[in-house]
Amino acid sequence: MNLTSTILKFNPVTIVMLLFFIFPILKGFLMKYSSTDLKMDIEDTNKTIMFIVSLFLGVYFGKKIFIEHSSGIYAKIYQLIPKKILSYINKDIFIVYVVVVPILILILYKIITTLLRLVNSITIYPLLDGLERSLKNRSNGFKRILGALFNVPKSIAYVLIIAFVLNFVSIFTKNTNLNAYLNSSKPYKYVCEKAVIPITNSKIANRLPKIVNNSFRIVVKDQKNKDITIPLKDANSSNGRTIVYYNGVTLDEGVRSNNKINSFSRNLVRGESSVKEKAKLIYNWIGTNIEYDHDKADRVLKDDFNVKSGAIPTFNTRTGICFDYAALYVSMSKANNMKVRLITGEGFNGVSWISHSWNQVYLPDENRWINVDPTFYKGGDYFDSRRFKIDHRNAQIAGEW
Structure with missing residues (x-):
């Protein structure tokens, strides 16, 4: 049992x-x-x-x-x-x-x-x-x-x-x-x-319409397409021996962009020279315009991966769950030649710790990586916030670009 x-x-x-x-x-x-x-x-x-x-x-x-x-x-x-x-x-x-x-x-x-x-x-x-x-x-x-x-x-x-x-x-x-x-x-x-x-x-x-739930599933498969259980830190650097799926898609598929996203992202930050200001504008836009998809979260909770995950469907529908928010942030940052990471870990939703994903952006002027969580945008300031580590833990770098 x-x-x-x-x-x-x-x-x-x-x-x-x-x-x-x-x-x-x-x-x-x-x-x-x-x-x-x-x-x-x-x-x-x-x-x-x-x-x-x-x-x-x-x-x-x-x-x-x-x-x-x-x-x-x-x-x-x-x-x-x-x-x-x-x-x-x-x-x-x-x-x-x-x-x-x-x-x-x-x-x-x-x-x-x-x-x-x-x-x-x-x-x-x-x-x-x-x-x-x-x-x-x-x-x-x-x-x-x-x-x-x-x-x-x-x-x-x-x-x-x-x-x-x-x-x-x-x-x-x-x-x-x-x-x-x-x-x-x-x-x-x-x-x-x-x-x-x-x-x-x-x-x-x-402030969220409903408490964000465990809407992030990572499935690791071997070369014979069988599910295997290994530590996430090992899965993220499996050297081709395994394939890691995030809510049903690979990481490359999730952060894949297109001309529409790239053009929009560049226009969004046009006139800004500071990487930090660009990163903040992207964070604000995603947090303001992308709505949390609770129906999709429920389906993922039931291991139903017949859903469209990643940057492109999220940008088109203006809805998504934590991985989608983070994937779109990666795509929009890459379009502006910014160094960015997708992070997997846990977030505290006010009730318990849940599987979660967010981002980190590198600021060359300050020579440091800062934490950014567009999913939690409606809950307050989660752009390089002092309180970030209070409700985020077990951070692992899933990908860096």
């Missing part, structure tokens, strides 16, 4: 989320309604909700101050931070998420919970005491139902916390089994799409 079939029958992520949802409701039903118990439950629920609020604010302000800091009050705050601290943080962008953001979350959490506790003691708690007095003559069954209902918010809060924790862990770990469980858990994906992504401000998944 393979991992996929096992996941469908027994997904620990789904089971854990279900248990955390049921437990508070079941406890409330068994313990019945009690003003004292409910106050304690409200305290616990408030702590959970306020942690989520603090998490949102901490991530938001951490990114605005330490990553974007482009204008307004955030730029002013950034300028006030000692240069030694900024130098240390800028060496590794993960420090913002591992050190700075948790500190902000803790400070905000303490402030918000203290204020909320004060408000509850004046408003909600006296009402609960009055409700308990009015229920003295009610049946135990009614009190049990009321106890269960009052714990529904706590159940929801528990599920949110579990989803946040799993989402955070999945970003910083490379456990393939965990990633597979997360990607196949419908409750986890639903909570991520409705709550985690908006709260953590994951612009990629928040």
